[in-house]
Amino acid sequence: MATIRSREDQDGITIGWQAQIKRKGFPLQIKTFRTKAEATHWATVTESEMMRGIFIQRSESxxxxxxxxxxxxxxxxxxxxxxxxxxxxxxxxxxxxxxxxxxxxxxxxxxxxxxxxxxxxxxxxxxxxxxxxxxxxxxxxxxxxxxxxxxxxxxxxxxxxxxxxVKKPPLPAARTRRLIDNEESRLLDACADAQTPWLLPVVIFAIETAMRAGEILETWKYIKDTEGGKVKTKTSNGLQWSDVDLNKRTAHLPMTKNGEARTVPLSSRAVEVLRHLPRNLDGRVFGTTYEGLHQSYARACKRADIEDLRFHDLRHEATSRFFEKGLREMQVAAITGHKTLQMLKRYTHLKAEDLAKLLG
The missing domain is CATH 1.10.150.130 (Tyrosine recombinase, N-terminal domain)
Incomplete structure (x- = not known):
């Protein structure tokens, strides 16, 4: 049974009402209200919940x-x-x-x-x-x-x-940007003319493997700490030579964006790219960072007169090409690291003309 008591200040003036509930099997419940009516209502509702077995301890929340x-x-x-x-x-x-x-x-x-x-x-x-x-x-x-x-x-x-x-806002339409016409040859020619020698092999490797930028290259990012200051933090170590097996034609990624390791099979073109790379003392396959490569890639696209082609679009391109080569969904997912087929679908945009050839 609930007990309702008035609370007085030092002058004896009532300043509130305290409701207290003691019931076997439940923790002691005490709460103070401005009026007696509010205290009585709370006690009635709380006791009812206890009797019906739906009581929830609210104090911590x-x-x-x-x-x-x-x-x-x-x-x-x-x-x-x-x-x-x-x-x-x-x-x-x-x-x-x-x-x-x-x-x-x-x-x-x-x-x-x-x-x-x-x-x-x-x-x-x-x-x-x-x-x-x-x-x-x-x-x-x-x-x-x-x-x-x-x-x-x-x-x-x-x-x-x-x-x-709560209804979640609808996702924006997925990007469908792929290399069209002779854009690939124009892009690679522009990369070959770049001042950084790493640009061309990185771009080819991305097109061949569908690996993310952070899986290929060392990546850093400025983030705010709890006091609001900026701190430069490494978010990816990039691909390491110790994780590459040219004989088996594989590249092992011990930690990826989705938190799981995966091993990526390498095409003959990807292997050829790796065979011609110099070895870095720090063990990285590509001796640069994505931050360092970003501007070079943007300039190459501009020289090639290619608009709205992000580096991540090369992953879209590679994923679509795997399907066009006849690989099944689970085979492609094993290469790209997508956890669900719905996620994989967002990165896959097949060309209608290639599908028409399959129809005969």
């Missing part, structure tokens, strides 16, 4: 804000994830938008309003509206943190996991 939760997630979980540092900027955005709310108060309506506000915000980095992919990543991060709170940290959420009830 009421005392923990979204800001606190995300800070703990950044401190304890992100360091264990490959590329976890990339989530720090998303955590700061989420903390600015939702950080003041307690986990107990957080609901789907608040998150939907956050989603809509973000989609109408101009990005300081690009000068354009924040993209749907960006917002979807932010909501996904929040959902993972809330799940961690429930499953691992013992924080009960009275409203469940509200992000699961």
């Amino acid at each position: 009421e005392q923990t804000t979204v800001h606190d939760l995300l800070s703990r997630y950044a401190r304890e979980i992100l360091p264990t994830l490959k590329g976890g540092h990339k989530e720090l900027s998303r955590i700061r955005v989420l903390q600015n938008g939702l950080g003041q709310y307690s986990l107990a108060a957080l609901n789907s309506s608040m998150i939907a309003k956050y989603r809509d506000k973000r989609l109408s915000t101009m990005s300081e980095k690009t000068g354009r509206l924040v993209g749907t992919q960006t917002v979807k990543h932010e909501l996904g991060l929040l959902q993972r943190a809330l799940k961690m709170a429930v499953m691992e940290w013992g924080i009960a959420l009275p409203n469940g996991i509200p992000t699961a009830m």
Whole structure:
């Protein structure tokens, strides 16, 4: 049975009402309210939940804000994830938008309003509206943190996991950019004329293997630390000679973007590229970084008069060519490292004229 007591200040004036519930099998529940009616209502509802077996301990979720939760997630979980540092900027955005709310108060309506506000915000980095992919990543991060709170940290959420009830913004149309007409020969000629000797072999190797830039080359990135300062951090070591077997025609990648190792088979053209490379003392196959190569690649595209061809589009090109050679979905996935066929589909754009040849 609940006990309702008034709370007085030093002058004996009632300043609030405290409700206390003692019930066998449940932790002691104490909460203070401004009016007696509010205290009585809370006690009635709480006792009803206990009797029906649906009571949820709310004290920790009421005392923990979204800001606190995300800070703990950044401190304890992100360091264990490959590329976890990339989530720090998303955590700061989420903390600015939702950080003041307690986990107990957080609901789907608040998150939907956050989603809509973000989609109408101009990005300081690009000068354009924040993209749907960006917002979807932010909501996904929040959902993972809330799940961690429930499953691992013992924080009960009275409203469940509200992000699961919010409609995610639709993804933008996947890029379909491939090399067309004589663009490949023009691109390779321009790469051959580049001042950096690494440009041509890197581009050919990317087209032949569908490997990501961070899997081929050492990659660095400037990120903000918890105090807002910029720190240069290595995000990839790039391909190492110790992981290449020219006799077996394979390149082993011990750690990839999706957190799993994979071994990439090498075409005869890719092997030929590697055989003509000098050996670096640091063990890297390509003795440069993606940051160092980026401008050279952009200049080569400009010299070749090729527009809107990103380095990552070479992965799209290679993946599509694997299908055009007759490889099946699982065979291609084993080479590219895509975890699901849906993800693989986004990187695959087959040419209609090649499909027509298969029809006879």
